[in-house]
Amino acid sequence: MALTIGIIGLPQSGKTTLFNALTKAGAPIGGYATSTVQANVAIIQVPDARLQPLAEIFHPKKVTPTTVKFVDVAGMGQATQSAKEKHEGLSAEFLGHIRNAEALAIVLRTFANSNVPHVYDTIDPMRDLESLNAELTLTDLASVEQRIERTKKDAKSGDKKFLQELETLRKMQEVLNELKLASQASLESQEQGIMKDLFLLTMKPRMYVLNVSEDILGEANNVLEQIARGETVGTLEGELKGIAGIAQHARNEGAEIVAVSARLEAELAELPEADAQEYLESLGLPKLGADRVIQVGYRLLNLITFLTAGEDEVRAWTVTKGAKAPEAAGKIHSDIERGFIRAEVTRFEDFMACGSFAAASKKGLQRLEGKDYVIQDGDIAHFRFNVGR
Ligand SMILES: Nc1nc2c(ncn2[C@@H]2O[C@H](COP(=O)(O)OP(=O)(O)OP(=O)(O)O)[C@@H](O)[C@H]2O)c(=O)[nH]1
Ligand SMILES: [Mg+2]
Structure with missing residues (x-):
């Protein structure tokens, strides 16, 4: 998608x-x-x-x-x-x-x-930007205030989770009230999690x-x-x-x-x-x-591209930065993720300098990586997998 x-x-x-x-x-x-x-x-x-x-x-x-x-x-x-x-x-x-x-x-x-x-x-592009930002922050403020009302009711029970949520929402309300962007609020990772499902603009x-x-x-x-x-x-x-x-x-x-x-x-x-x-x-x-x-x-979008290359298809694939090899394999087919054994990885630049996988392998530039390997932008990957029962 x-x-x-x-x-x-x-x-x-x-x-x-x-x-x-x-x-x-x-x-x-x-x-x-x-x-x-x-x-x-x-x-x-x-x-x-x-x-x-x-x-x-x-x-x-x-x-x-x-x-x-x-x-x-x-x-x-x-x-x-x-x-x-x-x-x-x-x-x-x-x-x-x-x-x-x-x-x-x-x-x-x-x-x-x-x-x-x-x-x-x-x-006057700066005036325009300020006007757009005002419209966006006011919209976000409306979302936050709506959520505050709901969370207030939930928090009546004294449940810590809701009290913490309320606190985070109020912090965000303050930021937006000053017409600052929500991205400028300094939130801890737990608080970021709370804000995530508000989809603030x-x-x-x-x-x-x-x-x-x-x-x-x-x-x-x-x-x-x-x-x-x-x-x-x-x-x-x-x-x-x-x-x-x-x-x-x-x-x-x-x-x-x-x-x-x-x-x-x-x-x-x-x-x-x-x-x-x-x-x-x-x-x-x-x-x-x-x-x-x-x-x-x-x-x-915080995306990187890895590549697959062969006589059938040369293709670029998208993964989120930080994705590990099996997740990347799963972009190609869920079976390859499920039965993941190893990834043969060659950097694009190394491949181009060598001209073929065989030559890259001879020079030790084709690496075998396991399931914890973090895919890098420009990796050409070939996945070994086994889904036999
Ligand atoms: N001179 C000039 N005119 C442009 C340029 N870009 C867009 N226009 C003109 O500006 C007018 C508006 O462009 P649109 O692309 O329809 O603008 P829009 O932001 O989609 O407008 P709305 O959908 O009404 O919000 C058109 O008549 C364009 O031809 C540009 O780079 N230079
Ligand atoms: Mg338009």
Whole structure:
């Protein structure tokens, strides 16, 4: 089952344009559905530069990348003042789509375009982010307060479990009341467990997707890189100033950030790949931002990729970071997990340097790992198993 990244942002920030660019860059499987509450859903292939070189060696019948699911949901920035005052937060329909997402991609508009009016008239990504955060935290606050009422009743019996839960909820209520993100609350692991089934929106890992004007995309990327390295960027004006502000904020928060021109990406996705590549290079850009959005999104989900390679299929598989060999085997087939004996593991780089499993084995670069081995990103694995009774 593919994990989900929810694309959210103010109206007209470019969410759907980005979604369309993603579905083309990542070749959606089975197309996407538009439901009545304006959510576009697509399962998107994660670009992985290791698949092609492996395919050139094995000439497999099939090459299969891993996938993530993106959901594009309209409906933020529309909460009325009275709804905000009543702590009602976001609509149930919106929440239905976003609650179960494992991570959020927050689209912030920095491009100016007089044909596309901004809900607040002017371009100011930090103001937009604050407004989105307020809406998200108020929604979380409503969830927490609802739970407090329920837990209060349960705690009347004096049961320690409920009293502890109540305490944790009140701590979270305080954080959210200050319009801070739930992820900023310092919780112990037991408390985190309590919060988990509330599916708070501001607890989810997030990435910021800046939707910038296409003519400053190159400069925007430079600014992001400089800030990510912790360098000072000097005095910036206009759009770049707004971009730098969000980049600094993301760095402080430990959030990921990517700059794209959603419209350019969506247009390029219509072109043959070679033409698109040429055009990108003429702009001084190494590759499509859509690919980066997919890859960063994948990373946010705390996932790593291991590979299997043979003449039938070269394939990338997803496991959660920290997964052990039998669990990885179980992604392929439950029998392989059940009858797990050992994993033969070769690092992708070692394999490519040797050119074959036999050569890697000769050099001692193919290891036999047992059931406690923690799978690493880029491991090429072959599982030995036995399910005979
Ligand atoms: N100039 C420019 N226009 C863009 C860009 N991205 C999107 N637009 C335009 O902005 C408008 C809104 O884009 P959408 O992708 O529909 O925005 P949205 O966030 O999905 O909007 P809602 O679904 O209404 O919330 C469209 O007319 C797009 O063509 C961009 O990078 N540059
Ligand atoms: Mg839309």
